[in-house]
Amino acid sequence: QSTLTQPPSASGTPGQRVTISCSGSSSNIGTNTVNWYQHVLGAAPRLLIYSNNQRPSGVPDRFSGSRSGTSASLAISGLQSEDEADYYCAAWDESLNGHCMFGGGTKVTVL
Amino acid sequence: EVQLLQSGGGLAQPGGSQRLSCAVSGFTFSTYGMSWVRQAPGKGLEWVSGISGSGGITYYADSVKGRFTISRDNSKNTLYLQINSLRGEDTAVYYCARSHTSSRSRFDYWGQGTLVTVSS
Numbered sequence: 001q002s003t004l005t006q007p008p009s010a011s012g013t014p015g016q017r018v019t020i021s022c023s024g025s026s027s028n029i030g031t032n033t034v035n036w037y038q039h040v041l042g043a044a045p046r047l048l049i050y051s052n053n054q055r056p057s058g059v060p061d062r063f064s065g066s067r068s069g070t071s072a073s074l075a076i077s078g079l080q081s082e083d084e085a086d087y088y089c090a091a092w093d094e095s096l097n098g099h100c101m102f103g104g105g106t107k108v109t110v111l
Numbered sequence: 112e113v114q115l116l117q118s119g120g121g122l123a124q125p126g127g128s129q130r131l132s133c134a135v136s137g138f139t140f141s142t143y144g145m146s147w148v149r150q151a152p153g154k155g156l157e158w159v160s161g162i163s164g165s166g167g168i169t170y171y172a173d174s175v176k177g178r179f180t181i182s183r184d185n186s187k188n189t190l191y192l193q194i195n196s197l198r199g200e201d202t203a204v205y206y207c208a209r210s211h212t213s214s215r216s217r218f219d220y221w222g223q224g225t226l227v228t229v230s231s
Contacts, residue, residue: 003155032214032216033213033214033216033217034216035214035216035217035218037156037218039150039156044206044221044222044223044224045148045156045206045208045218045221046221047217047218047219050211050214050217050219051213051214051217056219086155088155088156090156090158090216090218091216092214092215092216096173097170098170098215099158099161099170099171099172099173100146100158100161100170100215100216101158101216102148102155102156102157102158103155104155105155105156
């Protein structure tokens with residue numbers, strides 16, 4: 001069981017737009033919806049985007065998600081200093097007996 | 112208010128066992144699947160195991176299959192993770208998380224995390 005593929009890092013200055021990719025396969029992203037999590041060290045992960053492109057209540061609208069085929073992406077527009085964190089994509093994988101796959105994580109740095 | 116309160120964890124010896132607990136409140140526990148997710152030092156999030164609302168269906172990552180057992184007591188609103196044959200690579204912060212009914216990878220509430228350290 002491997003992970004979904006994400007770039008290890010991304011960065012931008014305040015106000016810029018940052019995009020994070022997440023690549024999978026037909027058994028996970030190609031079949032099931034993608035969810036994104038924000039994780040700050042020392043805190044529990046936070047659901048950021050669900051069902052590919054939906055924001056839970058309380059998540060700012062500068063966060064957006066999309067999915068196409070076996071890939072997904074998270075965009076942060078109007079980058080703010082508090083967005084500095086690790087970001088993970090996740091999707092259920094139907095192979096074997098079924099399991100959840102996380103991406104390897106992308107560290108976003110605000111320059 | 113939905114709350115997931117974890118207990119257990121701490122220092123354990125290689126080959127030993129640990130049981131983690133996650134007591135929940137604020138929602139009808141038996142109607143939600145639950146999962147355990149861990150983060151080893153310097154590593155990313157790793158899903159470990161999941162269980163259906165009734166407890167009748169369980170899922171495991173290959174890395175823990177045969178050593179970890181997930182279970183739940185719906186009368187006590189509590190989720191468990193029994194970890195046996197502990198290895199150094201099991202050292203991690205373990206989180207319990209609630210799965211939304213629409214998706215088994217949509218974790219909308221998380222516990223505070225508990226550290227398991229495997230060392231002699």
